[in-house]
Each structure stands twice: as structure tokens, then as C-alpha cells.
Amino acid sequence: MNALIAVILGAITVYLTYTRYARRIDRNVIQSDPKRATPATLYMDGVDFMPTNRNILFGYHFKSIAAAGPIVGAIVAATLWGWLPAMLWLIVGVAFMGWVSDYSAIVMSVRNEGHSLSAVAHRLVSPRTRTILFLFIFFYLLLVAGAFVGIMAQVMESQPRTHLGMILLVVMGLLLGQMLYRWRIGLVPATALTVGVTLAAIMMGGASEGFFKGLNEAFNSLTGGSPLVTYFDPTLANFKGADAKIMPSLLFWALAISLFCYAGSVLPIWRMAQPVVYVGFWITALAMLLGLGGAAVGTIIKPEVAQFQIPMFKGWNPQMGPAGVMPLWPMLFVTIACGAISGWHALFGSVGTARQIENEADMLPVGAGSMLAEFLLGMLALLAISVGAKGSPVAAFANGLGGFISVWGFPMEYAVSLAFAAFIVIVLVVTQLLFRVMRVTLTEWLGEIIPPLRNQHFSSFISIALAILLVMTGTWIYLWQLFGAANQLMAALSLLLVTIWLASVGKNWVYAGIPMILMYVTTVASVLVTAYNLYFNVYLPNLAAGRMLPTVGSGLMVLVAILLIFAAILIGIDGFRAFFKYLRRPTTMAQPATAPPL
């Protein structure tokens, strides 16, 4: 197997899915009508409701849904089960579920006056669904924040060459915000300066490696080289399980990332979060474009960088043993979330994109098109890890992507530096946004009951502290899979809402209903497996060894898993009850409400 064949497979998947399936559903089931007024045109306010050209909206939606998720998921899944199951799930997932979820959430919102998923759930299912969604979203954010801070701290501790680039990224982001919003400098010169300096710093990472390595050693010498925390991690030593150690240098980088996220959370969005995302986007986009092109032509120009190195298939349950169970079903389907199907896309699409749809004919290219483009990003990540195969999963990804970039004549050292930076940047910029959303969620959810949570500094601190606690369990793979399960449960929920809505308006609901059932059953099963692994293989061994921090952290993760199952069952009961009610008696719910959109 080589990269060119995989790229061709990806392109064929996109073409067939869009032309043979998605377009047919759009024409025959949804019956999108270019003459029907959309909420953007009906309620245009120049801000939220704003008719926007389809190509601009496609770019906006794609950038908003595609980043760290598809990359990290593909890396972990290929490492656990081999490249073939990961590739098959990406292809089948996006073809039959992923685009369905994204596109249908937009359609449902457009046909319901721009209502968000929760408003539709409140109206079609039950009032308590909205409350459960609060719970769901908070834990979803907590899990993904813990997973991202954990992987960031590990990579930054072990890769001192990346530090200079990351520091300059933050500085340039702050400068960009100042240049655009205060000094009124044009976007093009401001971009050229800030992105140019950041890129230069990334490339010079090797020169500063010695300094940061010395800094890490200096921190570690504070404790005489002994770890701060020791915990049992069943996924270490090729899943045989071993004691892991948290050194002072890792804690320092985790705290440095937390400080950055805290600033991103409490500063005005134009001051830091938005410009840092923008500068980061250019770094990542450059690496991905060069990588995708390199993967396509590398097989011919430089075959040695395009041959798959990792095993095709490692077995149905390759990690059976002291580490517990890791069966391909259901765990693969939550390990790769974004890239195949993602619940967050539906939430964002329903409130961000649907209200800017100018014409119903744009729903398909924007909704389905963006998801299919994100699938290609997931495929690129899978290719990179499949040809890399050296070092840790992240290092293998960077080596693989660096190899693709080197096809264009870049020295390998610089290409790998750029690939490493692309990975870290994409995770880092998302992490700061996560804490921002977590802070808002916490305030909205519990601010009335616990007034101090209305203070943005306090709520940010609590959010970061909870995430650090999860990181201290050390079992990163379980944390990632729990996040994936929460994400996929949200996808199942959005598909459930779409199914109910289709039934309520008397349309054929099968194209959304079948993926919904599959995702619902799979994700609930995966949460059960993860809870089992966490309890028996992390919580109990650490409890027996008297290690408090990992015991509390893994106990919290088990609790989150139980809450997710509880929430999913409640939503399922309410949803299926509503579905059968509308199936028997399609109602006037099909008609747009006359009240202003909530």
C-alpha cells in the first residue's frame, strides 16, 4: 500500500458520496428549493442572520470544523488497530453518517427558522433534553480539554525544538490583534509579518533546542531527578502496563499551557483567542497543503516516503491483557470521531452556519462538502502515521508528514519541524478556545446556584484545575476515547433530532435513522468498555498502591462515564417516545413557527 492509492481512494469516496448519495437525498428527501426563503434572508440582522455567498460559507464552515480532532483520532486508531480498520471507518463513516449529520443539522435549522439543536429538542422532544444537553456539553469540553492539555504537555516536554515557535506564535497572535483592531493595519501586511515571523521561529527551533533542553533539566534537578507523581498506566509498555512518572518539567509545561489558555479564556476574543487561531491556521494549512500534495506525488517522485510502514491490521482486540480490553467494536468508532462523524459539527452548523445560508441549494455543498473535505484531512493524518512509524505516535505522524513535505525539496529537518509545529499549533489554539467555552458553560449552568462561578477568573480557574486533574491520571488513551464517545453521542443525539423532525414532517427518515441507531448503540457500549477499563485497570491498582492523585482523577473519569450513559439513556427514552408519536401522527410541526427564533 502506498500514499497515492490512499489519496485516490479518498478522492473516489468524496466523489461517489457527494454525487451518488448526498445529492440524491438532497433532491428526493429534503427537496431543497432555491426559491424558498431562508432564515438568513427572512431575519437578516447583519450579524447572526446574514445571507452569505456559498463559497465563503464553505470556507468558513470547513475551517470551523476541521482541526485537531481528525488528526489525533487517526493517529491513535492506526497505532491501536493498524491502518486498514482506521481507513475503512473513515471512508464508511463519512459516506453514510458524517455528511448526513452535518448536512441534516443545517437543513433542520434552516427549515425551523434558524433554531439551534437545543431549541428544536425543546420543542420536538422534551424540555429536559435541553438541560441534559448542558450537562453533556460541559463534560464533553472537560474531556477534550484534559485530552488536549495532556498530549500537549507530553509533546512539549519531549520536543524542545518546538518551544520557540510556540512562544512566538502567542506573541505574534497578540501583535496581530493589536495591529488589526487598534492600529488599523491591513490584514495582508499584518498577516505577512506575523505568520512570517512565526514560521521563521518554527524553522529555527533546532537552534534553540539546547536551551530548552537545559531548562527542562534544570526543572527536573529541583527534585533531584525524582518524579513528582508516580501512577500506574495500563497502556504503557505496549499495553502490558507500567508505572509512569510525572517530572517537574512536564508539570511546568502543563502549567505554561494552562496559563496561555487562561489568558485566552479571559481576554477579549479579538485580543488573543481569535488572532492566535488565525496565525495558527496559516501554519497548519501550509503544512497540510504541502503534505497532501506531497502524499499524492511522493509515490512517483520519492517512493521511500510514501510506503506504508505500520501493520495493516493488528487484530480485533490486540490490547487484551493487563491493560484490559480494547475491542475494535466499539472502540475504533469513538477513537476516530471527527473525520468520520462528529457531534460538535452539528451543534456549530445549526447556530453558526445555518443562519447564513442564502439559498437552500447551498445547504448541500456547505454542509456535506465541508464534512467531506474534513474527511480528507483525516485521511492525510492517517497516511502520515502509516508511513512514519518511528517513535511515539505523534513523532511518527510528524516524521510521516515531514516526509511528504520534503517531496517539495525542503530539507527533512525543516520539514519535520514544520510538521511537529503544525500538530502542536492546531491542538494549542483549540485548547485555549475550549477553556473559553468551558468557562461560559460553567457560568450559564451553575452560575445561579454558585454565584462565584459568574466571575470569569474563578470559572476559568475551576475549568483548568479539573482538566489538569484528568491529565494527572496519566491514562491519556482512555481519556481520548471518553471524549470521542461524548462527541459521538452528541452526533447520535443530533441524528435522533433529525430523525424525529423528518418523521414529524412526514419525510423518509431512514437515511438519518439507521446511522443514529448504530452510533447510539456503539457509543453507549464504548463508554461502558472505557468505564470498565478505567475502574479495573487504573482506579483499583492506583488505589491499592495508595496513590491519591491518579485515584481521584480516574475516579472522576469513571463518574463522567456513568453520567454520560445516564444522559444518553434519558435522551434516548425521550427521543424514541417522541419519534413514535410523530411517526404515528405527523403534525404541523413541519410548519415554521411564527415566533421570533430563539
Place this chain on the structure above:
Amino acid sequence: MMPANAIEGRHRETVNPMWQAVKDFFYGMTGYQFVHHAREMRHEAESIFLVVTLGDLVGIPVMPPVYALRLLPFVAPEIAAWKRQLARRKEFWEKEEYDLHGV
């Protein structure tokens, strides 16, 4: 005078549609977020201005009506959208922070 969107439409017809689509897509990924945010900031300022000057339209007696009447012709096109915005109760995830850029 030709409206701005008509000029834009004519411009679009003169360039290669494929190239224009690529440019639009690229703009959507890059500069559009800043434009969107600038719109939000302007909207917030305008909303406060309307509350201060024409608050009586939504039940807030803030200014003698004679001055409000003099301002009315200038703000009339914005009133419907402004009242709708005030009436719309925002969910917490509908604020600007909901965009997680790819999670």
C-alpha cells in the same frame, strides 16, 4: 446609483467563476472571521445607541420623543432587526465563543 451588491455581481461575472470560487473559499477560511467579528462589535455599539435614543419603542423611556423623532429616519431600517435581536434569547453556545475551530 447602482447598489453595491449589483456592482459586486457584475464583477463576479467578469472573472473566471472557478477562480472566484477559490478566492471566496479562501476568504471564508481567513479574513471572513475578522469581518464577522467587526460586524458583531458594530452591532453591539448600534444596539446600545438605539436603546439610548429610541428605548421608548421597547418600553424604556429614555429621551424626549421630539429628539427620537428627529433620529427616526436615520435608524428606521435597523429597528426591526434590533427589536428582533432584543427579543431573541440567546443560548450560551450561540455566543461568539461557541466556535471551537475544529474539535
